[in-house]
Amino acid sequence: GAVVSQHPSWVICKSGTSVKIECRSLDFQATTMFWYRQFPKQSLMLMATSNEGSKATYEQGVEKDKFLINHASLTLSTLTVTSAHPEDSSFYICSAKTGPTGYTFGSGTRLTVV
């Protein structure tokens, strides 16, 4: 089946630094990648939709200059959290649509900003 590899699985960074999260589609071409954020005991919140070769579409309330998304190829999408602060600490998950009935999720990245 379709696999989305997400790295790193967890990261701790200092406040003010930037962190890059990668999602790779291993055996299919992901034209579209969705990026979610999940706070403890809450559901997934869609942050943005990235399309290969074009600018990402951000959901209302998500700062595009803070959460930089790049989808430069059909197999790689990245999310960079710039100037991270403790309130950005969360579980970040990517997902790709793999067919009419399929949405494959990455394994998630636990970000802790100290």
Place this chain on the structure above:
Amino acid sequence: QKEVEQNSGPLSVPEGAIASLNCTYSDRGSQSFFWYRQYSGKSPELIMFIYSNGDKEDGRFTAQLNKASQYVSLLIRDSQPSDSATYLCASNPPAAGNKLTFGGGTRVLVKP
């Protein structure tokens, strides 16, 4: 009103019993519905997908869709402690394009 609504739980069921989870949605144009299971600290994994009215069974799981009443449910038969997780209902409303809209999730606890 949220597009997809679920009871947050926790839904506590004894081992071997049937767990019944419900989900309602507001966009009558929604066609596709998904049930995901999410263990703590892990990403969601697809349990069931349903788009036709009626029941769909896969092993111990049965999804039920009623478009007239705008609800979709998930039954877990012979519940096991390993079924303890949060179950997320999601729809794909037409206005959202390819985006999934998730409910808040129902936490299920299966007690031995």
